[in-house]
């Protein structure tokens with residue numbers, strides 16, 4: 328077991344994560360976060376964590392020590408608190424009970440891997456995969472963003488207690504998820520909705536619990552009789568309420584509802600029963616990148632495979648920033664692998680929503696004039712108020728707005744048209760960095776926390792570029808750069824230790840240079856601080872990547888197909904009965920009938 332594993336012995340969060348109950352939510356905070364160490368804790372805000380000064384050198388050792396102690400002590404004490412709290416909650420009566428006592432032990436253990444999932448195929452050296460894009464594919468970044476703008480037509484969260492989001496059902500099949508227009512799963516959902524009015528738990532067969540997080544459990548489910556399979560996150564509303572996590576669940580749901588991107592989760596439907604709140608999403612059979620990395624020779628990916636995964640993650644982050652969402656929880660555990668080998672970034676309950684002001688720097692044709700009249704990009708501006716962001720349901724798609732032009736050059740200063748064809752990159756550049764976002768929350772995963780979060784200086788979208796650097800480092804080297812002997816040491820290292828690279832494995836200069844640019848401790852000097860993903864895309868590490876067609880690139884590895892038919896069907900597999908049935912089976916430790924190898 329490598330050093331990483333020992334610190335990640337948790338159901339999902341192999342890294343120790345701190346999700347704080349934010350004491351003083353800023354106006355731009357998307358939601359109040361609660362912490363856990365198994366990893367999201369109810370405490371963890373560093374007391375008095377105001378501006379500590381820009382540089383590490385200026386931070387008094389005492390003051391930092393105090394903050395780190397508060398964070399880490401709070402963290403470890405909450406681990407136990409959480410375990411006992413969950414027991415107290417009588418979660419046995421509900422979904423939480425699926426976490427049997429063994430699970431609880433695993434959650435608070437520092438050792439051992441909990442996830443049993445595995446990806447059997449080896450990761451190939453995807454050296455040529457990025458170049459192998461099909462020229463005929465009709466996708467591009469530009470199209471993605473235009474279509475995403477349309478997705479704002481129906482963003483309503485359910486107002487009634489027991490229903491799916493049927494108030495918007497007329498839109499819900501394809502209008503608000505244009506990328507899913509030809510998706511059979513959408514059609515199946517829509518067919519049931521037109522037949523029965525609204526979807527509910529009873530329409531699904533729950534086949535297997537895939538995992539559990541702090542606010543719910545995720546089940547592999549079939550929309551009964553359709554052979555359409557989903558990942559359904561089921562949350563106990565009573566438990567959410569008593570643990571003050573309703574807002575967190577709401578934030579996640581609202582963000583999921585707003586997404587329509589190939590590398591982000593599709594929320595097919597959401598419904599509530601008296602007891603449960605359920606999110607129905609795309610099922611990813613390939614497991615997560617943490618698990619997949621553990622199976623690689625040397626526990627690190629080949630550089631070309633890394634290039635593929637981080638390029639897709641970069642596009643996902645770019646899209647999120649355009650929506651005004653700072654992700655804040657990038658780590659391999661949160662990057663799932665779809666059935667086609669492409670990635671899906673998951674877990675949005677730490678995300679911060681804020682205002683964005685997209686700016687078109689360079690159009691595809693370098694001629695700004697047509698864009699003034701017919702803006703190519705429609706970006707959904709996120710709002711500042713935490714709970715009102717995606718609230719108004721079925722809003723007319725009036726939220727597209729003309730991008731501001733970065734340059735105010737007069738016509739005569741512009742390049743003549745005949746130079747346009749000589750542009751190296753035909754892709755337009757759009758900056759939508761929510762750089763003004765400021766949160767004082769202490770959230771994230773210790774090894775991935777940005778220095779400005781630890782120092783309590785307030786943070787914005789640059790934290791995603793820091794975590795992107797750590798993520799890149801971990802995939803390449805098989806470990807994170809600042810990991811210490813414990814959480815406290817890790818936080819000290821992040822703030823005060825210089826970046827170092829191990830001698831092995833050998834990694835290209837370009838990769839190390841990119842990491843150096845991203846892991847700059849002062850956010851304002853960090854790569855991508857000003858122009859976001861665009862700056863990173865242009866780095867030599869990504870040379871040769873066809874950004875517009877990356878969805879057609881050959882992934883390093885395709886997961887083995889899941890033989891859904893071979894999954895034994897639980898005796899009682901529909902609706903709440905299934906939940907209770909699985910719960911009882913798990914309590915007895917007798918869920919063998921559900922055992923099969925997914926990944």
Ligand SMILES: Nc1ncnc2c1ncn2[C@@H]1O[C@H](COP(=O)(O)OP(=O)(O)OP(=O)(O)O)[C@@H](O)[C@H]1O
Nearest residue numbers: 339537538539540541542545558609610611674676
């Ligand atoms: N779409 C999916 N396909 C396959 N497995 C999934 C999917 N979504 C989640 N899972 C599995 O379910 C587990 C729990 O997911 P969930 O999102 O609840 O975890 P989490 O990030 O810990 O949640 P939370 O942030 O609410 O604590 C994950 O570890 C993952 O293995």
